[in-house]
Amino acid sequence: MSRPQPDPAALDDLDLLDPQVHAAHDLTPLWRRLRAHDPVRRHDRFWSVTRHADVLRVVRDPDTFTSLQGNMLRTLLRGHDPGAGKMIVVTDGPKHAGLRRLLTPGFGPRTLGPVTRSITEATRDLLAALVRRGGGDFVAEVAAQVPLRAICDLLGVPEHDRLRVLELTGEAMLGETPATSDMAVRIAQSEILLYYTRLAAERRTAPGDDIISLLVSGEAELTEEEVLLNCYNLIIGGDETARLAMAGGLLALATYEEEWARLRADPSLVETATEEILRWTTPAAHVGRMAVREAEIGGRRIGKGEVVALWTASANRDEAVFDEPDRFDVGRRPNKHLTFGYGPHFCLGAQLARAEIRALLSELRRTVSAVEVTGPVTWLPSNFVNGVATLPVALSAGAL
Numbered sequence: 001m002s003r004p005q006p007d008p009a010a011l012d013d014l015d016l017l018d019p020q021v022h023a024a025h026d027l028t029p030l031w032r033r034l035r036a037h038d039p040v041r042r043h044d045r046f047w048s049v050t051r052h053a054d055v056l057r058v059v060r061d062p063d064t065f066t067s068l069q070g071n072m073l074r075t076l077l078r079g080h081d082p083g084a085g086k087m088i089v090v091t092d093g094p095k096h097a098g099l100r101r102l103l104t105p106g107f108g109p110r111t112l113g114p115v116t117r118s119i120t121e122a123t124r125d126l127l128a129a130l131v132r133r134g135g136g137d138f139v140a141e142v143a144a145q146v147p148l149r150a151i152c153d154l155l156g157v158p159e160h161d162r163l164r165v166l167e168l169t170g171e172a173m174l175g176e177t178p179a180t181s182d183m184a185v186r187i188a189q190s191e192i193l194l195y196y197t198r199l200a201a202e203r204r205t206a207p208g209d210d211i212i213s214l215l216v217s218g219e220a221e222l223t224e225e226e227v228l229l230n231c232y233n234l235i236i237g238g239d240e241t242a243r244l245a246m247a248g249g250l251l252a253l254a255t256y257e258e259e260w261a262r263l264r265a266d267p268s269l270v271e272t273a274t275e276e277i278l279r280w281t282t283p284a285a286h287v288g289r290m291a292v293r294e295a296e297i298g299g300r301r302i303g304k305g306e307v308v309a310l311w312t313a314s315a316n317r318d319e320a321v322f323d324e325p326d327r328f329d330v331g332r333r334p335n336k337h338l339t340f341g342y343g344p345h346f347c348l349g350a351q352l353a354r355a356e357i358r359a360l361l362s363e364l365r366r367t368v369s370a371v372e373v374t375g376p377v378t379w380l381p382s383n384f385v386n387g388v389a390t391l392p393v394a395l396s397a398g399a400l
Helices: 009-015 019-023 028-037 052-059 073-078 095-108 109-132 138-141 145-155 159-173 182-205 211-216 222-255 259-263 267-280 348-366
Strands: 040-042 047-049 289-290 295-297 300-302 306-310 368-373 388-390 392-397
Touching: 009 028, 009 289, 040 300, 047 052, 052 289, 052 306, 073 289, 073 306, 095 109, 095 211, 095 222, 109 138, 109 145, 109 348, 109 392, 138 145, 138 222, 138 388, 145 159, 145 211, 145 222, 145 348, 159 182, 182 211, 182 222, 211 222, 222 259, 222 267, 222 348, 222 368, 222 388, 259 348, 267 348, 348 368, 348 388
Parallel strands: 047 306
Antiparallel strands: 040 047, 289 306, 295 300, 368 392
């Protein structure tokens, strides 16, 4: 059910830029070796940072390590991100602070209360349908659906548009899977952008309580391109973390049956299990930064203009921070994971993702007695997002 670990003799030869390396291997041994022997490692075109303390140090210092050139290796090594300086994840300084102030109310308690109730209902209905059918692909049928519905709530997508918007967003977001052609993904992405362009235009004249209305408000002073880019960023960010965490979390519970039994017996573990799933799955394997001046990390000199990959997937398994880091423990305390980042770029949607995972765990333990993986599990070919692409399961009904 899990990916095989690479041959220890081949660890130093693995190409971390190759998406297939991440899909085919559990890289835990590589991260362990790097943390112990080469925690700030020089590659041909970038640096790898693998220790928790060093990752923290970099993300706390946007004046030295900027997001303005991109926040992932793919765009940083290309030399340009089309959203740079416009989209919240690839801005810094006053622009970033202004976008956060603008968007924060959209993720506040007043907004998230109704969304959380919607998440609970959707999770219950989707899990019940999966149980009735005798099983299916948990990723496509549950883990992808719940976040997309929450995004529709947050962005104020009208009910009559939701079915089509969910279909398009699903095609675009699950486009990493082999079953979806590149052309189909691009068409879906284009249609989504066109849809939100029209919706933004409507909200300029008839604003509501949703995030799009915040983005097009007079106070925001954003261009049409900035509105669209930030909309798209919220769609992607709101989908990926929760989708990958929920799918990877269910796989962990199916794999570690004693932890599933602990969770099912004790409802108080839902909170800690949520945090452990976020640590264990680490949906964003890395975040990228560029040094704007010469700097030092872990005793290594980083030159101006050099690219740094902060491997969150490694930092979340750091022995210096986590007791028995390679053990899945639903009761883990403390749990100082970096899944949502830290500092100025801490994820705005963190509480939403937590609510989605909590809803899943609560409904699972209430209605499901056993989880069985019924076929091959596939993993996303990506060096940026880390997680399960398909997860065929059978869920046995069994109320507490």
